[in-house]
Amino acid sequence: xxxxxxxxxxxxxxxxxxxxxxxxxxxxxxxxxxxxxxxxxxxxxxxxxxxxxxxxxxxxxxxxxxxxxxxxxxxxxxxxxxxxxxxxxxxxxxxxxxxxxxxxxxxxxxxxxxxxxxxxxxxxxxxxxxxxxxxxxxxxxxxxxxxxxxxxxxxxxxxxxxxxxxxxxxxxxxxxxxxxxxxxxxxxxxxxxxxxxxxxxxxxx
Amino acid sequence: xxxxxxxxxxxxxxxxxxxxxxxxxxxxxxxxxxxxxxxxxxxxxxxxxxxxxxxxxxxxxxxxxxxxxxxxxxxxxxxxxxxxxxxxxxxxxxxxxxxxxxxxxxxxxxxxxxxxxxxxxxxxxxxxxxxxxxxxxxxxxxxxxxxxxxxxxxxxxxxxxxxxxxxxxxxxxxxxxxxxxxxxxxxxxxxxxxxxxxxxxxxxx
Amino acid sequence: xxxxxxxxxxxxxxxxxxxxxxxxxxxxxxxxxxxxxxxxxxxxxxxxxxxxxxxxxxxxxxxxxxxxxxxxxxxxxxxxxxxxxxxxxxxxxxxxxxxxxxxxxxxxxxxxxxxxxxxxxxxxxxxxxxxxxxxxxxxxxxxxxxxxxxxxxxxxxxxxxxxxxxxxxxxxxxxxxxxxxxxxxxxxxxxxxxxxxxxxxxxxx
Amino acid sequence: xxxxxxxxxxxxxxxxxxxxxxxxxxxxxxxxxxxxxxxxxxxxxxxxxxxxxxxxxxxxxxxxxxxxxxxxxxxxxxxxxxxxxxxxxxxxxxxxxxxxxxxxxxxxxxxxxxxxxxxxxxxxxxxxxxxxxxxxxxxxxxxxxxxxxxxxxxxxxxxxxxxxxxxxxxxxxxxxxxxxxxxxxxxxxxxxxxxxxxxxxxxxx
DNA sequence: AATGAATGAGCCTTCATTCAT
DNA sequence: GATGAATGAAGGCTCATTCAT
Numbered sequence: 001x002x003x004x005x006x007x008x009x010x011x012x013x014x015x016x017x018x019x020x021x022x023x024x025x026x027x028x029x030x031x032x033x034x035x036x037x038x039x040x041x042x043x044x045x046x047x048x049x050x051x052x053x054x055x056x057x058x059x060x061x062x063x064x065x066x067x068x069x070x071x072x073x074x075x076x077x078x079x080x081x082x083x084x085x086x087x088x089x090x091x092x093x094x095x096x097x098x099x100x101x102x103x104x105x106x107x108x109x110x111x112x113x114x115x116x117x118x119x120x121x122x123x124x125x126x127x128x129x130x131x132x133x134x135x136x137x138x139x140x141x142x143x144x145x146x147x148x149x150x151x152x153x154x155x156x157x158x159x160x161x162x163x164x165x166x167x168x169x170x171x172x173x174x175x176x177x178x179x180x181x182x183x184x185x186x187x188x189x190x191x192x193x194x195x196x197x198x199x200x201x202x203x204x205x
Numbered sequence: 206x207x208x209x210x211x212x213x214x215x216x217x218x219x220x221x222x223x224x225x226x227x228x229x230x231x232x233x234x235x236x237x238x239x240x241x242x243x244x245x246x247x248x249x250x251x252x253x254x255x256x257x258x259x260x261x262x263x264x265x266x267x268x269x270x271x272x273x274x275x276x277x278x279x280x281x282x283x284x285x286x287x288x289x290x291x292x293x294x295x296x297x298x299x300x301x302x303x304x305x306x307x308x309x310x311x312x313x314x315x316x317x318x319x320x321x322x323x324x325x326x327x328x329x330x331x332x333x334x335x336x337x338x339x340x341x342x343x344x345x346x347x348x349x350x351x352x353x354x355x356x357x358x359x360x361x362x363x364x365x366x367x368x369x370x371x372x373x374x375x376x377x378x379x380x381x382x383x384x385x386x387x388x389x390x391x392x393x394x395x396x397x398x399x400x401x402x403x404x405x406x407x408x409x410x
Numbered sequence: 411x412x413x414x415x416x417x418x419x420x421x422x423x424x425x426x427x428x429x430x431x432x433x434x435x436x437x438x439x440x441x442x443x444x445x446x447x448x449x450x451x452x453x454x455x456x457x458x459x460x461x462x463x464x465x466x467x468x469x470x471x472x473x474x475x476x477x478x479x480x481x482x483x484x485x486x487x488x489x490x491x492x493x494x495x496x497x498x499x500x501x502x503x504x505x506x507x508x509x510x511x512x513x514x515x516x517x518x519x520x521x522x523x524x525x526x527x528x529x530x531x532x533x534x535x536x537x538x539x540x541x542x543x544x545x546x547x548x549x550x551x552x553x554x555x556x557x558x559x560x561x562x563x564x565x566x567x568x569x570x571x572x573x574x575x576x577x578x579x580x581x582x583x584x585x586x587x588x589x590x591x592x593x594x595x596x597x598x599x600x601x602x603x604x605x606x607x608x609x610x611x612x613x614x615x
Numbered sequence: 616x617x618x619x620x621x622x623x624x625x626x627x628x629x630x631x632x633x634x635x636x637x638x639x640x641x642x643x644x645x646x647x648x649x650x651x652x653x654x655x656x657x658x659x660x661x662x663x664x665x666x667x668x669x670x671x672x673x674x675x676x677x678x679x680x681x682x683x684x685x686x687x688x689x690x691x692x693x694x695x696x697x698x699x700x701x702x703x704x705x706x707x708x709x710x711x712x713x714x715x716x717x718x719x720x721x722x723x724x725x726x727x728x729x730x731x732x733x734x735x736x737x738x739x740x741x742x743x744x745x746x747x748x749x750x751x752x753x754x755x756x757x758x759x760x761x762x763x764x765x766x767x768x769x770x771x772x773x774x775x776x777x778x779x780x781x782x783x784x785x786x787x788x789x790x791x792x793x794x795x796x797x798x799x800x801x802x803x804x805x806x807x808x809x810x811x812x813x814x815x816x817x818x819x820x
Numbered sequence: 821a822a823t824g825a826a827t828g829a830g831c832c833t834t835c836a837t838t839c840a841t
Numbered sequence: 842g843a844t845g846a847a848t849g850a851a852g853g854c855t856c857a858t859t860c861a862t
Binding site: 039040041051052055060061 | 830831832833834835
Binding site: 169 | 239241242322325326328329363364366367369370371373374375376377378379382385388389390395398399402403405406407408
């Protein structure tokens with residue numbers, strides 16, 4: 001089975017090689033120095049091309065920031081989809097959400113770190129509409145899964161607004177802690193504990 | 206009962222008036238534009254002083270960023286302390302953590318928003334040591350409360366690293382959603398639900 | 411009588427079609443944005459070719475600027491020539507100069523606007539020698555016409571340097587005003603008034 | 616009688632010294648290289664200050680271009696006013712317009728050259744409204760002079776739009792020729808000839 | 821303590837031009 | 842002849858910080 005990395009999945013083909021090189025370099029720089037503190041020159045050095053090439057492919061710095069962010073979102077979404085495909089009951093669905101979240105962070109820590117840091121920049125920059133649209137689509141797909149015939153009981157004991165936080169909140173909190181070095185054990189090591197805790201928090205004793 | 210705002214609590218007295226003005230202006234600017242995108246000149250305009258005065262009181266931009274961050278931390282800590290003082294059992298302690306967190310965000314949304322955004326900047330800037338030390342102290346105080354004689358059962362079913370996330374994760378997640386406008390109901394409206402869910406997630410069925 | 415536009419006259423034939431397309435697009439861009447502010451990319455977009463094609467046909471940006479300028483000069487010169495052919499007396503000659511100038515601006519306002527704006531660029535660019543030579547030729551031809559046997563009296567009451575300004579100054583001034591929208595009536599509407607005024611300004615009461 | 620140069624008249628006082636230095640340097644650079652081709656760095660070198668100081672005083676390059684243009688306009692206007700004050704009849708008024716125009720160009724050739732070149736930039740840049748307003752005021756003042764009681768006969772034989780060109784067209788044309796080196800005699804040397812020609816062009820034989 | 825003009829390093833971005841296909 | 846990705850020098854502008862008053 002050939003190894004396919006996140007970027008190869010987002011920008012397949014040989015022609016896109018430079019584009020992938022730039023994105024990889026940008027990810028490293030943004031995570032090391034912060035987005036604002038990273039200069040185009042740093043990225044250029046890290047992937048050995050020209051300033052012009054970067055602007056040719058991404059328009060400007062904010063375009064690069066957004067492309068990176070959306071690539072991460074897409075990759076995370078495709079893992080969630082895979083996990084959903086094998087789920088049947090509502091509990092399976094909660095497991096799928098927690099597992100896919102936690103496993104993705106565990107396997108792509110650099111991308112996860114970036115996603116946490118870049119959220120503000122993207123949602124306040126010129127690509128905020130695209131971000132809002134992608135978020136809307138994601139939420140809709142998740143909701144549709146839980147409303148699918150055959151899934152069974154619904155999570156109606158809580159306000160709709162609260163449910164996502166109850167499911168994913170603890171996992172997200174732990175992942176942040178892991179990425180910033182405050183805890184040592186990888187998130188995946190706790191995947192079942194986190195999923196069970198989420199499930200318990202959603203149900204009466 | 207006199208109204209005392211967050212800044213008056215952190216910098217009391219008449220002599221500190223200008224200092225408080227500057228901090229208030231900075232908070233607004235940082236939240237509106239982002240920290241990096243805010244210039245000293247913007248802050249100066251917003252509080253009608255001189256550039257020199259800002260540097261006189263805070264040394265440099267990073268000093269301002271940190272002063273703001275630590276003021277928020279202190280204020281949040283003092284509320285947590287008040288709630289802890291009235292708690293007795295372990296469950297009371299979990300409630301105190303969730304309630305104090307949620308109520309503080311609800312009453313100081315601008316400071317909470319800033320705290321979320323400024324974390325990266327402070328923990329990578331020249332005040333990172335002070336931040337680490339304050340975090341250490343906070344964690345120690347919370348742990349000591351739960352180990353206090355008379356508190357009763359301990360939360361030993363889970364790895365230590367996981368417990369904070371199980372307690373506060375869902376609340377934090379919901380607060381973030383509220384501050385960014387993704388949900389409408391204020392966090393305080395759900396305080397009991399969030400605390401109960403946290404408690405359930407920590408205990409067997 | 412077939413319609414023949416300025417560019418078809420300068421670059422006749424089917425093979426020159428692309429060349430004419432490019433020049434037309436460049437004229438529009440230069441007039442809208444100014445010459446320096448117009449990029450090759452803008453021109454490419456406006457005529458739907460490739461950057462390479464533009465460079466193939468005109469060498470570089472300054473070549474394009476000059477080609478456009480010289481096309482305008484040639485077209486204006488050919489109209490002047492036509493008017494001169496039907497003139498006999500000195501007064502006819504003055505009329506021919508004023509009418510041909512005014513009518514050309516009226517019929518080719520975009521080219522006239524360009525001519526006013528591009529003068530500086532061409533006379534300071536790499537084609538300044540060609541421009542000087544063309545100017546010399548034009549002046550010589552005009553002078554020769556007035557010295558032709560049979561034309562009659564000469565305009566000797568004024569320094570030679572002054573005569574061209576006395577003949578064409580008012581017309582040029584009015585044309586500039588018209589092209590920049592400061593006056594509404596087209597220059598041709600005033601052709602006879604302008605020619606008569608020029609004639610009066612050259613003669614005793 | 617102390618010598619007062621154009622800039623001292625526009626920006627009097629010792630505090631404005633740097634501002635005047637910058638403007639003087641900018642004028643030289645703009646005339647030598649063209650406005651677009653002049654860089655802020657060139658201006659900085661020519662007056663030995665810092666980039667920041669230039670931006671502090673003029674906002675940006677276009678602000679500098681406009682300040683220079685408006686200084687020239689004001690200076691020219693004040694000379695026109697002086698000449699108008701000593702004029703009585705309509706013919707005196709025409710003389711005042713021609714003389715003040717021609718003498719100003721003769722005494723401030725660098726500023727006149729700049730005015731010709733910068734017109735396009737200013738009337739298409741962010742200060743176009745201010746330019747339009749200043750032009751309106753100037754035209755109004757001139758018109759009011761000719762309508763003053765006691766001035767006598769009016770110039771009603773021609774459309775209003777045409778009169779300014781008839782008066783100043785030849786002079787402007789000659790001044791352009793002089794500034795670009797196409798003629799040698801200074802405009803002032805021909806002031807009476809130009810004024811008389813303008814007057815004749817406005818009157819029946 | 822307060823002021824704000826001055827500094828200048830450094831950033832993002834543009835764009836004429838080239839050249840391999 | 843045509844294409845357009847790649848190049849990289851260079852420019853306008855920003856802004857944290859200093860310091861003379």
